[in-house]
Amino acid sequence: MRLTRKYRFSASHRLHAPQFGEAENRALYGKCNNPFGHGHNYEIAVTVGGPVEERSGRVVDLALLDGLVRREVIEPFDHRNLNEEVEAFRALVPTSENLGREVVRRLKQNWRAVFPAGGPRLECVAIAETGRNAFEVSAYEIE
Amino acid sequence: MGVMLVTRRAEFSASHVCRNPELSEKENRELFGAAANPHGHGHNYVLEVTVEGTPDPVSGMVADLRSLKETLNRRVIEIYDHRFLNREVPPFDRTIPTPENIAIDIWRRLASHLEGPRARLHNVRLYETPDLYVDYFGDGA
Numbered sequence: 081m082r083l084t085r086k087y088r089f090s091a092s093h094r095l096h097a098p099q100f101g102e103a104e105n106r107a108l109y110g111k112c113n114n115p116f117g118h119g120h121n122y123e124i125a126v127t128v129g130g131p132v133e134e135r136s137g138r139v140v141d142l143a144l145l146d147g148l149v150r151r152e153v154i155e156p157f158d159h160r161n162l163n164e165e166v167e168a169f170r171a172l173v174p175t176s177e178n179l180g181r182e183v184v185r186r187l188k189q190n191w192r193a194v195f196p197a198g199g200p201r202l203e204c205v206a207i208a209e210t211g212r213n214a215f216e217v218s219a220y221e222i223e
Numbered sequence: 224m225g226v227m228l229v230t231r232r233a234e235f236s237a238s239h240v241c242r243n244p245e246l247s248e249k250e251n252r253e254l255f256g257a258a259a260n261p262h263g264h265g266h267n268y269v270l271e272v273t274v275e276g277t278p279d280p281v282s283g284m285v286a287d288l289r290s291l292k293e294t295l296n297r298r299v300i301e302i303y304d305h306r307f308l309n310r311e312v313p314p315f316d317r318t319i320p321t322p323e324n325i326a327i328d329i330w331r332r333l334a335s336h337l338e339g340p341r342a343r344l345h346n347v348r349l350y351e352t353p354d355l356y357v358d359y360f361g362d363g364a
Contacts, residue, residue: 083322083357084357086354135254137243138254143253
């Protein structure tokens with residue numbers, strides 16, 4: 081059984097790779113390269129898999145999942161400038177691809193402290209920057 | 224021609240309460256939160272049923288969508304819609320109607336009726352709210 085829960089946060093970012101020149105950045109990222117950044121209402125879908133527990137009829141304790149996602153993702157990202165305020169994006173372009181991988185990394189690093197071995201597994205994270213695009217990262221692809 | 228997935232969506236509105244009678248009031252609260260409120264509450268459930276198969280070379284179809292719609296209506300929607308699941312829809316008199324258990328029950332109600340020469344049930348996706356859904360693939364996992 082898989083369960084997917086959606087969460088939201090709003091944040092600003094700027095796409096700019098210091099390895100490229102000004103013209104290249106502009107050509108590659110377009111408006112997303114505007115110097116002062118811009119923001120999105122992000123939606124993230126966290127998918128968890130595992131057996132349905134007899135006692136609760138559930139695959140995951142939602143209060144524990146919500147608490148983990150809130151602490152590791154929503155609180156550090158919501159109403160922040162991702163480039164300036166999230167350590168991982170000081171040296172890494174905060175594209176949705178990289179954001180998805182960072183969310184998976186944060187959840188995986190703290191998963192065992194919340195869910196016991198044999199309990200629910202993190203399967204994947206999908207990030208929608210706007211309603212017109214979505215990026216899905218499998219949890220098995222990230223260390 | 225390769226395997227293709229075809230998904231049909233349907234909706235039903237129902238009430239439920241999530242409690243395990245073997246647990247204390249406090250344990251039920253911790254486990255289910257507001258969903259344990261004893262008189263129940265309701266949702267607009269959205270059901271997405273996905274069938275997998277190889278399109279028929281003549282009709283170009285994996286499954287007859289009209290018959291799929293009728294099967295969903297007869298086997299699930301007419302039974303679930305505008306009901307209090309714990310009181311009116313077995314097995315929820317003895318099984319907690321979490322979205323996980325509802326998806327398993329819907330799978331059991333549908334699987335044998337969607338088994339055809341070219342197609343079979345692939346998964347049942349059930350949205351309890353727009354922000355929470357489960358997928359059941361019928362493998363017991």
